[in-house]
Amino acid sequence: MEPAEPPVPPSALPKPAPKPPAPKAEAKAPPAPPGPPDQAPPDDLARPDYLAPLEQACPGGVSQVSYWVGDWTLIVPRDRLVEVATWLRDTPESRFDFCSDLTAVDWPPRAERFDLVYCLYSVPHRRRVRLKVRLKDGEAAPSVTGIWPAANWFEREVFDMFGIRFDGHPDLRRILMPDDWQGHPQRKDYPLEGPGELLLEDPLEWLKLRNAAREAEFE
């Protein structure tokens, strides 16, 4: 059978001429910047008791406080993270001794594109707090493995999935993906189906190559 002519990818079709902007669009507010809203706590809500001593002990250590559906989040500058985390773990009124989770979120167009999220829990006080650190692409975060050894594998996973490096981590290797893997899968610019710019640029060529590779493998 004659191979059918490959369908033209939608991107190659001539685009309709852009409409002139409607006069209403100019009056609209600019779109919200990408990133989580980080809602401010309501005024009538009592702030957790460790917050005032923390701000006294580490002035400037908390740049923003956020509250949403019952969770408190402290946004911490990158260079103050270890200081704030050590204080939160050691001071009797906070005692966040259990590092429940450590992960990252990628918000691409933002200049500081990564949010590192530390979910902490206090076993004696039975409460939670989240720390958040914002990072630029290529910027390294300080490792908290010295404070919570539990963070070891979490940081390896964040490195594996997002490509964020941690200064002072004892053993920063890939953990879930193979050692020779290219790219970091959880980044938003990483395609769901796998790596390779060809897939994004020319899907038909990519498909042809993949089929040829499969046939070669079959023979």
Add this chain to the structure above:
Amino acid sequence: MTDPHPVTATRTPVQFDTDELVINMGPQHPSTHGVLRLILRLDGERVVDADVVIGYLHRGIEKLSESRDWTQIVLLTDRMDYVAAATNNLGYCETVEKLMGLEVPRRAQYIRTVLAELQRLASHLVWLGTHAMDIGAVTVFLYCLRERELVLDLFEEYCGARLTYNSRRVGGLPADLPVGWDRKVREFCDIVDQKIVDYEQLLTQNRIWLERTRDIGVISGADAIAMGFCGPPLRASGVMRDVRKDEPYAAYEEFAFDIPVGAAGDTYDRYLVRLEEFKQSTRIIRQALDGMPEGPVMGKVPRLIKPPAGETYHAIESPKGEIGFFIASDGKSLSPYRFRVRPPSFCNLQVLPKLVRGHLVADVVALIGTIDIVLGEVDR
């Protein structure tokens, strides 16, 4: 010091290799409960150090969730800890409900609690069977799987599936209880309570069992907290920490139950803690069935599930430990912006190198069993 066995001229001295030996264990090894690979450094028969290699079962569930809508993800959570799928469903649905501020009817909360505890029984039965078989008690394995079959039958009657249940919905449950189901659950609880006595007779005072589990893999409470141990292993080290009590979810606040806590933090205590959890689970199930309220099983949920922009973390107590979900929603798209699972098996497995150091190779098998991992959840 004189040599008690002097080498005579007729015996040639034998040179033994005294270097450290590096051996590979897994990923195709029956006692690694799936596809866990360990690289062990041995000095003779003793383990000097271990490196854990994981990722063989990585299916990218977190990445996949970013292109599925909020109801489809319930199916994906089934595939993480496939021995306790109903618990994963519960954790995910509660997180989305927290994000959207949804109210779940009281009857649905009760049924969720019953299902979660049945799932805990099923998961602990698999753990006890495989753990005992790893150590050499094959009888227990056959008995435990026989009882687990009864739980699977109950789940099959409720939601039609035996392993991956998809048994929760955001805002409630897919179906009400079948007629006569609660009677069968009660019968099952009676059976389990009897069988626990059998297991205890087989193991608790068994001399081989004691030799193989006592003082093996000891970890102190402070170390366990710092290393991120969770669930029954953490409680066996004497730390009173159970999400069901500390941050009550579903209907746990309304039931009386105890949290068993160990003292020594060894493999034997972890066994005792889980065995006691069997009894507490049947206790919770009976209370929930006795006080089962009437009413709908599905709350008022918008037709299109689309949480407002925001982030939250919510944890529940799975049979393995604290399973948490961190979900970020951008409020615009129909799928989560970021979906992250805090897998308890992953965190518990991290402690394994610390536990095995200084023990014999045969104990490695016992220690993999005692932390109760499911590789589907470790690798996601």
